[in-house]
Amino acid sequence: xxxxxxxxxxxxxxxxxxxxxxxxxxxxxxxxxxxxxxxxxxxxxxxxxxxxxxxxxxxxxxxxxxxxxxxxxxxxxxxxxxxxxxxxxxxxxxxx
Amino acid sequence: xxxxxxxxxxxxxxxxxxxxxxxxxxxxxxxxxxxxxxxxxxxxxxxxxxxxxxxxxxxxxxxxxxxxxxxxxxxxxxxxxxxxxxxxxxxxxxxxxxxxxxxxxxxxxxxxxxxxxxxxxxxxxxxxxxxxxxxxxxxxxxxxxxxxxxxxxxxxxxxxxxxxxxxxxxxxxxxxxxxxxxxxxxxxxxxxxxxxxxxxxxxxxxxxxxxxxxxxxxxxxxxxxxxxxxxxxxxxxxxxxxxxxxxxxxxxxxxxxxxxxxxxxxxxxxxxxxxxxxxxxxxxxxxxxxxxxxxxxxxxxxxxxxxxxxxxxxxxxxxxxxxxxxxxxxxxxxxxxxxxxxxxxxxxxxxxxxxxxxxxxxxxxxxxxxxxxxxxxxxxxxxxxxxxxxxxxxxxxxxxxxxxxxxxxxxxxxxxxxxxxxxxxxxxxxxxxxxxxxxxxxxxxxxxxxxxxxxxxxxxxxxxxxxxxxxxxxxxxxxxxxxxxxxxxxxxxxxxxxxxxxxxxxxxxxxxxxxxxxxxxxxxxxxxxxxxxxxxxxxxxxxxxxxxxxxxxxxxxxxxxxxxxxxxxxxxxxxxxxxxxxxxxxxxxxxxxxxxxxxxxxxxxxxxxxxxxxxxxxxxxxxxxxxxxxxxxxxxxxxxxxxxxxxxxxxxxxxxxxxxxxxxxxxxxxxxxxxxxxxxxxxxxxxxxxxxxxxxxxxxxxxxxxxxxxxxxxxxxxxxxxxxxxxxxxxxxxxxxxxxxxxxxxxxxxxxxxxxxxxxxxxxxxxxxxxxxxxxxxxxxxxxxxxxxxxxxxxxxxxxxxxxxxxxxxxxxxxxxxxxxxxxxxxxxxxxxxxxxxxxxxxx
Numbered sequence: 001x002x003x004x005x006x007x008x009x010x011x012x013x014x015x016x017x018x019x020x021x022x023x024x025x026x027x028x029x030x031x032x033x034x035x036x037x038x039x040x041x042x043x044x045x046x047x048x049x050x051x052x053x054x055x056x057x058x059x060x061x062x063x064x065x066x067x068x069x070x071x072x073x074x075x076x077x078x079x080x081x082x083x084x085x086x087x088x089x090x091x092x093x094x095x096x
Numbered sequence: 097x098x099x100x101x102x103x104x105x106x107x108x109x110x111x112x113x114x115x116x117x118x119x120x121x122x123x124x125x126x127x128x129x130x131x132x133x134x135x136x137x138x139x140x141x142x143x144x145x146x147x148x149x150x151x152x153x154x155x156x157x158x159x160x161x162x163x164x165x166x167x168x169x170x171x172x173x174x175x176x177x178x179x180x181x182x183x184x185x186x187x188x189x190x191x192x193x194x195x196x197x198x199x200x201x202x203x204x205x206x207x208x209x210x211x212x213x214x215x216x217x218x219x220x221x222x223x224x225x226x227x228x229x230x231x232x233x234x235x236x237x238x239x240x241x242x243x244x245x246x247x248x249x250x251x252x253x254x255x256x257x258x259x260x261x262x263x264x265x266x267x268x269x270x271x272x273x274x275x276x277x278x279x280x281x282x283x284x285x286x287x288x289x290x291x292x293x294x295x296x297x298x299x300x301x302x303x304x305x306x307x308x309x310x311x312x313x314x315x316x317x318x319x320x321x322x323x324x325x326x327x328x329x330x331x332x333x334x335x336x337x338x339x340x341x342x343x344x345x346x347x348x349x350x351x352x353x354x355x356x357x358x359x360x361x362x363x364x365x366x367x368x369x370x371x372x373x374x375x376x377x378x379x380x381x382x383x384x385x386x387x388x389x390x391x392x393x394x395x396x397x398x399x400x401x402x403x404x405x406x407x408x409x410x411x412x413x414x415x416x417x418x419x420x421x422x423x424x425x426x427x428x429x430x431x432x433x434x435x436x437x438x439x440x441x442x443x444x445x446x447x448x449x450x451x452x453x454x455x456x457x458x459x460x461x462x463x464x465x466x467x468x469x470x471x472x473x474x475x476x477x478x479x480x481x482x483x484x485x486x487x488x489x490x491x492x493x494x495x496x497x498x499x500x501x502x503x504x505x506x507x508x509x510x511x512x513x514x515x516x517x518x519x520x521x522x523x524x525x526x527x528x529x530x531x532x533x534x535x536x537x538x539x540x541x542x543x544x545x546x547x548x549x550x551x552x553x554x555x556x557x558x559x560x561x562x563x564x565x566x567x568x569x570x571x572x573x574x575x576x577x578x579x580x581x582x583x584x585x586x587x588x589x590x591x592x593x594x595x596x597x598x599x600x601x602x603x604x605x606x607x608x609x610x611x612x613x614x615x616x617x618x619x620x621x622x623x624x625x626x627x628x629x630x631x632x633x634x635x636x637x638x639x640x641x642x643x644x645x646x647x648x649x650x651x652x653x654x655x656x657x658x659x660x661x662x663x664x665x666x667x668x669x670x671x672x673x674x675x676x677x678x679x680x681x682x683x684x685x686x687x688x689x690x691x692x693x694x695x696x697x698x699x700x701x702x703x704x705x706x707x708x709x710x711x712x713x714x715x716x717x718x719x720x721x722x723x724x725x726x727x728x729x730x731x732x733x734x735x736x737x738x739x740x741x742x743x744x745x746x747x748x749x750x751x752x753x754x755x756x757x758x759x760x761x762x763x764x765x766x767x768x769x770x771x772x773x774x775x776x777x778x779x780x781x782x783x784x785x786x787x788x789x790x791x792x793x794x795x796x797x798x799x800x801x802x803x804x805x806x807x808x809x810x811x812x813x814x815x816x817x818x819x820x821x822x823x824x825x826x827x828x829x830x831x832x833x834x835x836x837x838x839x840x841x842x843x844x845x846x847x848x849x850x851x852x853x854x855x856x857x858x859x860x861x862x863x864x865x866x867x868x869x870x871x872x873x874x875x876x877x878x879x880x881x882x883x884x885x886x887x888x889x890x891x892x893x894x895x896x897x898x899x900x901x902x903x904x905x906x907x908x909x910x911x912x913x914x915x916x917x918x919x920x921x922x923x924x925x926x927x928x929x930x931x932x933x934x935x936x937x938x939x940x
Binding site for chain 1: 111112114118120136137138139175176207208210211212214215216217218237238
């Protein structure tokens with residue numbers, strides 16, 4: 001009884017540490033805001049996208065050149081990290 | 097000495113700033129390690145923010161610290177929980193002891209690998225040595241690597257201090273800390289900064305512990321809490337001025353808005369003529385014995401360790417030894433309650449969150465002992481700060497298990513305490529570990545400053561059948577060992593220096609009590625009818641099948657409250673329909689078709705969360721989504737429960753009760769759901785539907801609720817706390833949050849009036865129903881059913897058989913006009929003495 005409550009409390013306190021089921025990927029394939037997708041070169045330029053590391057969305061682009069950094073900033077993405085192989089991290093901050 | 101100059105810290109990375117408070121890692125956001133900043137990186141090379149020597153770099157390459165020539169130490173930690181990557185994704189470019197220039201590359205990392213494999217890339221830069229800083233750039237937004245970010249004032253105290261300490265230290269008067277969360281980072285920083293304005297060497301003292309008042313980290317490591325008594329000492333030229341200024345600053349809250357703790361407390365300490373100390377009864381009974389003070393050992397730990405490798409091994413060896421020791425305690429435990437506590441402690445030791453915190457600190461160069469203590473203390477502080485009584489008790493567990501491991505790390509041996517006979521143990525807070533090794537044959541009772549009815553002292557005392565009082569004033573800690581005291585837990589009193597007559601009286605009283613209990617038990621099977629023939633139904637509050645069986649054996653006439661949430665607590669997913677249905681049916685079968693079974697629907701909320709009902713944290717859970725409010729927001733949960741409860745229809749006289757109802761619409765909506773579920777099951781007859789009266793709104797509108805319910809049951813605990821606006825677990829208000837308060841009694845009276853006008857019955861299922869003193873009062877107010885805690889069924893039935901309803905009505909009318917709970921209790925005591933002849937009963 002006692003430890004069960006304890007577990008419930010830990011769970012309530014640290015929901016991010018005690019994961020009891022695989023988290024459903026929060027955003028569907030087209031979960032990025034339309035203006036963000038546009039700034040990345042449109043849906044056709046997106047190979048994949050997934051939320052990672054609490055504050056980021058990791059996208060794979062077919063053609064990095066089509067990405068418009070200024071448009072991303074305007075779309076409310078404060079940080080953009082261009083990596084190898086067309087991988088881009090969009091820093092979107094902690095999701096509520 | 098070098099002239100003090102502004103030291104600038106440059107951004108070690110490019111990226112986006114995140115306020116430190118928002119970092120989802122308690123160790124960092126709480127600033128236990130130090131204040132600083134957090135960057136979500138967009139570059140992959142960590143550069144030196146200042147020139148200095150690499151004082152530590154982790155083998156795993158995720159953290160590095162630099163110490164400059166003035167002793168300023170800055171720690172950089174890449175990512176959260178990145179220690180788990182064991183070096184993968186990181187390339188170290190510097191060695192420990194190496195001198196680096198500002199901007200020099202320290203660590204390269206693979207951001208994509210870390211993002212995909214660790215919890216987060218959020219990178220911390222913390223000023224470990226504790227110098228206050230000002231920002232040179234906006235505190236949010238984008239930064240470029242190498243951009244000046246912080247300006248530090250390197251302190252020059254280190255050299256001065258040695259000299260100043262030669263002088264004699266002056267001490268301030270004790271100051272009771274008024275800050276709600278103790279001296280956490282911000283007030284600690286304010287205090288440290290003020291202290292730095294003096295040349296004297298200054299210490300802040302908390303009990304035996306003390307800290308350099310000019311060091312933010314040292315002050316925070318003192319782990320001060322609200323209500324702690326602190327002292328400032330200073331030695332040096334301006335010591336007197338320093339003490340005056342700093343003591344005033346402390347009392348004023350160090351920049352935080354505080355309600356200044358009344359001076360009265362100090363006054364009380366001086367009044368040594370006090371004969372009685374009052375607290376709250378945690379376990380009933382009384383005892384006469386001698387004071388034995390139990391103090392928690394203060395352990396010294398050195399902050400910095402050998403290599404992280406060695407310290408990690410230290411920690412894991414100590415943890416393994418602690419788990420074994422706890423296992424032994426579990427195996428030798430005197431009861432389930434105790435064994436469960438140690439099992440819970442073992443589980444705490446396996447908690448990954450705690451371990452990660454400690455490992456992160458070890459990797460930052462701290463010793464195993466320091467890291468472990470900081471991790472357990474910061475988590476315990478977090479528990480305490482959430483304002484939840486149950487969690488606050490768990491903080492005591494954490495402190496206990498933390499101390500156990502710490503002793504093992506430091507090689508401090510636990511000595512079994514030698515107790516004199518007839519010991520009354522007195523402590524700030526007794527931990528399970530302290531009580532486990534006690535020779536209970538020599539202990540007569542417990543008295544503590546901290547803790548409440550749910551604390552371990554209370555649980556263990558009840559398990560041992562020993563009296564206990566919690567919530568005593570701190571003066572109790574000043575009693576000399578060997579002082580003769582009378583512990584009267586029933587009254588919540590510790591009598592100092594009791595006279596012989598009082599002790600003899602107590603002993604005869606205890607014998608009478610024993611006889612009385614025997615008598616009650618023998619007659620438990622008799623009906624609860626008053627002397628003038630009025631029948632009152634005495635039912636049980638239960639939370640399990642076992643309790644249902646026990647209640648029937650002790651003469652319970654039904655179940656007045658089945659706390660259904662207890663069937664849900666032991667899991668992290670909702671129980672299946674079949675599981676629920678079989679539990680309800682088994683309990684109903686135990687009662688049989690002639691007895692009432694009142695099932696209260698799920699009563700959970702922010703104050704008692706369920707793992708599989710995710711809830712947002714509420715600032716005031718008692719006024720938040722609790723009980724029926726939560727259930728109506730998640731109607732499927734309620735429908736499923738109705739369906740399961742309905743499957744036991746016919747096995748007992750089924751009643752369903754809704755908790756926390758405040759609005760008629762809530763009742764109507766729930767009734768509609770119930771009707772739909774009953775229809776779906778093809779039931780022709782609905783079970784009885786009633787509501788808990790625990791919100792004053794429902795009590796005041798009982799006349800409007802009555803036509804639409806089949807019964808009311810008054811939850812006096814919540815009704816009292818909502819009526820008086822006093823948390824019943826509040827350490828200082830608990831004793832005032834008394835259900836005997838005339839305001840609560842008036843609400844009960846008007847509830848009964850409203851119900852009876854429509855021919856509905858009223859029960860009381862709160863703790864008040866289990867109090868013998870309340871029985872004539874509740875009967876007199878017209879209550880039809882008392883649902884009591886199982887072991888008390890025989891006692892309450894016996895009391896009913898000894899009173900006249902007419903007398904009860906008279907005394908009830910009389911106390912409704914009184915002013916306070918104390919007056920009501922006193923009037924009831926007098927009434928009891930004049931009307932009930934207990935000696936006559938005993939002769940039978």
